[in-house]
Amino acid sequence: GNSVTQMEGPVTLSEEAFLTINCTYTATGYPSLFWYVQYPGEGLQLLLKATKADDKGSNKGFEATYRKETTSFHLEKGSVQVSDSAVYFCALSGGTSYGKLTFGQGTILTVHP
Amino acid sequence: EAGVVQSPRYKIIEKKQPVAFWCNPISGHNTLYWYLQNLGQGPELLIRYENEEAVDDSQLPKDRFSAERLKGVDSTLKIQPAELGDSAVYLCASTSGGLDTGELFFGEGSRLTVL
Numbered sequence: 001g002n003s004v005t006q007m008e009g010p011v012t013l014s015e016e017a018f019l020t021i022n023c024t025y026t027a028t029g030y031p032s033l034f035w036y037v038q039y040p041g042e043g044l045q046l047l048l049k050a051t052k053a054d055d056k057g058s059n060k061g062f063e064a065t066y067r068k069e070t071t072s073f074h075l076e077k078g079s080v081q082v083s084d085s086a087v088y089f090c091a092l093s094g095g096t097s098y099g100k101l102t103f104g105q106g107t108i109l110t111v112h113p
Numbered sequence: 114e115a116g117v118v119q120s121p122r123y124k125i126i127e128k129k130q131p132v133a134f135w136c137n138p139i140s141g142h143n144t145l146y147w148y149l150q151n152l153g154q155g156p157e158l159l160i161r162y163e164n165e166e167a168v169d170d171s172q173l174p175k176d177r178f179s180a181e182r183l184k185g186v187d188s189t190l191k192i193q194p195a196e197l198g199d200s201a202v203y204l205c206a207s208t209s210g211g212l213d214t215g216e217l218f219f220g221e222g223s224r225l226t227v228l
Contacts (some may be wrong), residue, residue, distance in 0.1 A: 003198065
């Protein structure tokens with residue numbers, strides 16, 4: 001079946017540092033890929049998505065590129081802020097995950113001033 | 114527009130007791146999901162509804178878990194009897210379109226503690 005693997009966490013950075021959170025996936029066919037974010041005390045919300053190979057999703061300064069050749073969808077941001085502190089989840093849909101999201105285990109990001 | 118509403122936000126019960134969670138999706142969203150999120154893990158699907166029909170309940174432990182979505186709007190998830198291992202956050206989500214073009218909208222979750 002489909003699966004998503006995220007880098008081991010948690011990640012702690014200083015403000016304005018560069019962020020990368022790695023995500024790789026295993027799936028049949030051509031899944032759609034997502035990053036969801038969970039801020040403290042809030043529900044999960046979509047951060048960005050990409051529906052086909054080589055697409056780049058972007059939002060709030062975050063970017064991720066759908067790389068079929070490496071089955072990856074790494075999340076990046078050039079300069080993080082304290083307000084980016086949250087839990088980030090990589091997810092996919094499609095193939096055997098049709099109609100639902102299959103999530104990675106999540107990565108806790110803490111940004112210090 | 115109101116988001117997905119879940120209640121209760123927190124519930125503490127003793128093992129072997131029953132518990133129920135309620136979800137009100139975004140108006141007009143025909144697809145509703147219940148996910149289970151264990152501490153330090155990503156959400157895992159329990160059940161998916163298309164209107165009133167449960168179209169994917171393969172991961173729902175049917176010996177103790179049940180769910181219903183009467184009239185294709187609100188949904189209730191029940192556990193009876195609860196076990197210690199059921200302590201987790203139960204998430205409800207809804208969407209109006211397919212995941213390829215749309216997104217899931219999540220509630221804040223119901224945190225269950227079983228003592």
